[in-house]
Amino acid sequence: SKFSSKNDIKKLSPTNYLKKTQSFHKIIGKEKEVIRLSSLLLAKRKNAEAYFYRGYAKAQIKDLKGALNDYNKAIKIDSSNPEFLHNRGIIKDKLKDYEGAIMDYSTAIKKNQFYLLAYKNRGITNLKVACSDFKKASSLINNKDKEINNLINRSCQQLDFLEAKN
Secondary structure, eight states, X not given: OOOOSHHHHHHSOHHHHHHHHOOHHXXXXXXXXXXXXXXXXXXXXXXXXXXXXHHHHHHHTTOHHHHHHHHHHHHHHOTTOHHHHHHHHHHHHHTTOHHHHHHHHXXXXXXXXXXXXXXXHHHHHHHHHHHHHHHHHHHHTTTOOHHHXXXXXXXXXXXXXXXXXX
């Protein structure tokens, strides 16, 4: 349901607001409403989950810097939530901050050793770094080392396959 005014938001507790936006499949297609509602809620009080959901909505509309900013704020309020860290890692990866992404995925895994997506995304990001390193090594020797060229081909083909699936 939509809200027509700030008064509607004031009547809504943070818990009830979050119940309205908790399911990501409910957010798709309603990103701008989620951002507006989150902004209204956050004007009232700081809430880590509201920052998280607003960050998610911003990521869906390709506002990566805005999403990163909201994820940073969510983590500043609640650094114990591995999902906050994982999602920030995804944004850092998209912004090509691979070291930062790997650190966030690793921290998320430390907080939840069963976090499958964090393992998967850390692996993909590590492949991106490896592929880049192999290409650099190959360029330093003018592409003459067959072993390095084979590593490049295998690593980068795996990376292309994995990124095509995402």
